[in-house]
Amino acid sequence: MSNPADPGRSLLHRLSRKTNFRTRSTTTRNHDPQLIGDALTEFVDNVGWQQPKALAQLHTQFADVVGAETAAHLVIEKFEHTELILRADSTAWATQLKYLTPVLLEKLQQAAPELGITSVKVLPPTVRRTPGAWRVREGRRR
Numbered sequence: 001m002s003n004p005a006d007p008g009r010s011l012l013h014r015l016s017r018k019t020n021f022r023t024r025s026t027t028t029r030n031h032d033p034q035l036i037g038d039a040l041t042e043f044v045d046n047v048g049w050q051q052p053k054a055l056a057q058l059h060t061q062f063a064d065v066v067g068a069e070t071a072a073h074l075v076i077e078k079f080e081h082t083e084l085i086l087r088a089d090s091t092a093w094a095t096q097l098k099y100l101t102p103v104l105l106e107k108l109q110q111a112a113p114e115l116g117i118t119s120v121k122v123l124p125p126t127v128r129r130t131p132g133a134w135r136v137r138e139g140r141r142r
Helices: 007-018 036-047 050-060 062-066 068-072 091-099 101-111
Strands: 074-080 083-088 119-123
Touching (some): 062 068, 068 074, 091 119, 101 119
């Protein structure tokens, strides 16, 4: 089914079967050259990937939005509904950034209005649990 002369067509065919992607109407000429950026933008809009696209753009521009020094100590953990959850690399930075959440929220809302961020939560670093000498072997004492 795949055409070796046009591998992109078979990829587009597979993607359009899995999603609700529809090509342009038959009145336009689909074989005319089109810029790849325009084609990808149209594809993302038709499939409904606007929110993941906006989140990816925010992730790439994160250092410009919050500042380079802050971005060095902060990472985007996840985005749930309208809440952006960030994780700091130390408890000191987490505490300091909790006081700055209104400023962070304003900057993030201006940078990505498509996401509709209503709250920002800054979490401390996770505890790293490594297996060590305190493990009980075979569940019995010796």
